[in-house]
Amino acid sequence: MRPFAFPAACTAACTAALLAAIPAAAWAWGNHTPMCYRAFERMPEVAGAAPVKAEPLADFLRAQEGAIAKVLDAQEAWAREHLKHHAARPEALRWVASPGASDAERRAAFLKAARLSPQSRLALYLQLDPREPESGRPALDAVAVSSAPPSKGGTQRFVALQAGQAVSPLAVLASACDEPDYGHDLNLFDDNPGHPAYGFGKQPFGNPAVAVGSQAPFHMGFFHQGPVFNTLAPSFARTFTELRVQHYSALAVLAWQTGHAYWGWRFAGMALHHVEDLTQPYHASAAPGASLGTMMWVNLKAQLGAPADRQGLVVLQGNRHFVLEQFQTRWILESARQRRDGPLEVALRDLAQDGRYPPWSPSYVREVVAAQAHAAGPETDAAVVVGAPARFVSDPNFDFAANEAQLGPELARDLQSQRDGLHRVIADLLGHFGAHSRNALRGMLRQVSQPVR
Structure with missing residues (x-):
């Protein structure tokens, strides 16, 4: 018997419909930094590491431009061989050592070769541990650190570092774990406004006209949706999280190997951000609260002129994602300010979980x-629906993201009597967040002893 094949016209129509129906929220866990302080503060490889000196990016690029060229070429070759849907880097972007270049020219060339936004700041900064007393240092304006539009409910607070200033690896690592959300991946696709011609093609999902949404394909991974979904919506397989993890990891290893420890910890944190994003079920599932049949049904109705249910699905999935993120972020920050340990802090620090998983590898x-987060999707979505006020998570006419700043305190108050179920689910997810982050970091550190190529 011949296998069933979807007609090409049907596949194209269904793909377009699914693309419109699935939300692409920009952030997975809100602010990663407070969680990373807890996840790494008792990991011996981090807690016992010697302070490092803050170093401008230009110094690292100038000192190691030949080695960086080899690393970026090796990573591109690896991606072309191992990532099925890799978008090959245009030859014009290739990093070439240029000893006579200025620091500004070298920096711009690096951003092109790494295919990061030309507006990426990569400034010297820290996010301080919210558990520690105020440092007394003046705040650094967010625009010095991030080119991304500010989030209405953002909790990031920055201070400046000076070149040569001693700083703990924990602070560098935890700060950098949030950094890829600061505009590194905005407007890089061919149909985004002002795109830099990086060869990524058209944006595979999300709205290409919305800047923040354009970073979603670099922070999500729909690897386990199944063959029917993949046939109907093949572009959802085009995600670039693995590419970012490999690039940043390789740069971290090179920096450690060549005496640039500050950038070793910093690039490691950036790699970990993309790993951590995929511990969020709403970033590893197209719509964890809806079956494929439901998505197809609402899309069919939309094609027949009744789009309300499809739009409602988008709003509900986005609302639940935002509610989960708000609850988790506020809970973490409140506990930190009170120097209080609860289930989330215990889960994030739980080193006993690390050994339950295989050793770190490129397929991890x-x-x-992503496989674990995808499997946790239905339970997570159900816990949010049961644990949060109905108007926030079950009313398709209510857009939580549009009212995030005003409704955050109300959400926290209304959840007080209903949060036990969410506690358990979020604690489980953050246990995964901590364990996978540490396993990834160990994988990078193991490579440091290998000879520089």
């Missing part, structure tokens, strides 16, 4: 992290 992101 897809086959371990």
